[in-house]
Amino acid sequence: MPVLSYIQAITKALQEEMERDEKVFVLGEDVGVRGGVFRATDGLYEQFGETRVIDTPLAESAIAGVGIGAAMYGMRPVAEMQFADFILPAVNQIISEAAKIRYRSNNDWTAPITIRAPYGGGVHGALYHSQSIEAIFANQPGLKIVMPSSPYDAKGLLKAAIRDEDPVLFLEHKRAYRSIKEEVPDTDYTLPIGKAEVKRDGADITVITYGLCVQFALQAAEKLEKEDIDVHILDLRTVYPLDQEAIKEAASKTGKVLLITEDNKEGSIIGEVAAIISEHCLFDLDAPIKRLAGPDVPAMPYAPPLEKEFMINPDKIEAAMRELAEF
């Protein structure tokens, strides 16, 4: 089985879907001849040509909006936002349009578009190339938000997103692009959107997180294993709408819950996860729900010590896990 990096898994998913269905096409800034600034669409222009791998004008609302129009017509567009930070001009198209088209037309029209965007920090990207933007979109019924944590998941979930009948915001951690590698089957497989997955089975404490933080949590759990702290890790995979059953099950399993996000703490995805747990699992808890998140500052600064202070890393997670285990 070939070993692929996270970004190679993304490229593979796009390539396979474009081969499978000629309605699938890619549009965005620099996605064509250049193959994307991160190389996510590398080789697609050569294989599928400029009509299916479209270099668009530099205008994010049009990238989303033109994609939505094509999706309404019956195509399967995959729109790329160059950085998640630059999705904001397209918010009206995503929230007012894509998320509501099925609902407002009483199921007459649909907008099955996938919008990919690289998010997250730790890459010297400073304020505007490091942000986590999922919370902005995470109270918009009609929209789905998928944030894979590994190459295997990235391929299966992206293929599922492209085939989904509804709009999917697909957020890829840019630091995972080349740092995370694993075996990824050549076969045509999809993974279910809306379902979380247990990434590590444990009995002492439960970690619920998503994206790159899953990898950091797995590394921290390895270390704590030597101290006989047995960590259960649930990867949300889809952060909106949340897999409530999996969250309740994971929280109740150990009674001690650590929630992790790289996003700013207040108003983040994990706040909603905490609410679900406190609503449904209060009598199964043995400790207060603990949250580990980015600080509530506007965004991630450029200077390395400041960036490090903002970022989640395995050491911070390990400390939080130990503290919770000892409660």
Added chain:
Amino acid sequence: MSLSKHQQLGLSDQNILEMYRTMLLARRIDERMWLLNRSGKIPFVVSCQGQEAQQVGASYALDRTKDYAAPYYRDVGVVLSLGMTARELMLQAYAKAEDPNSGGRQMPGHYGQKKNRMLTGSSPVTTQVPHAVGVGLAAKMEKKDIVSFVTLGEGSSNQGDFHEGANFAAVHKLPVIFMVENNQYAISVPLNKQVACEKISDRAIGYGMPGVTVDGNDPLAVYEAVKQAVDRARTGEGPTLIEAVSYRLTPHSSDDDDRSYREREEVEQAKQKDGLLTFKSYVQDQEIATNSELEQMEQEIREIIDEATAYAENAPYAKPESIYDFVYGNEGSTR
């Protein structure tokens, strides 16, 4: 014997009569909706009055069996031309379950009907422009002979989505027609406080596409301009920006009072140029219909609207529990 204007455009007397009838139907439906609103039957009206000529003239230049449209909220004339019925419009006005636009979920004027290839629209203005461009892109990719027609107001031509969509369509030479229905007002703000250019169509040069301004009160002038744009689109020459100039004869909506921002004399003057009246004169002058035939048309339209109103008034609302339907396609798989 010299040909009349419509004959020069390749339109028959029958075409002209149909166009006039559609304009009249749009106006009478709109007038009825105001009566229903003022008598407390329906909560809201947003009008087409004064813009029927351009809406119908433009629509008749499309191939109404295959072209797509993204209408904006005043386009009663467009949606009637493209196949929506008076009954369906009344079901929308009454927000009843059978409303094909949204099943009573959206306010009136938010059109959409897939069987007639009318994209669903929203309230934030101009978001429909990139959608129409996306349809044009898809048509080009699929090598389908389809034109994508989108309308908007002159105020909306300031929105980013207008610029982004127009630029995209021009760069990719897409079969899209942008028609700005310049009715002189964006709610209370007049044209000279919306744009500094002389004509909205002047904006076309910035995108690298042709821009034309036509008399929006003359359905034949609009038909001609849109027909030329359709021909360009079908032969791969790309998009066109058309500005149809008319006047909004009513307040912005049933919740607006235009007496606070425009003089009555101005409105009265505009009424003299009302496209519905001038086109009626054309029909009479060309002897396309007699006065008694036109009176009969009025009577038939009244009956159609009476029937549509009664039907809509008696039709059921959507059931409260239906509020949960159609959030996602694969219901249940995510919750």
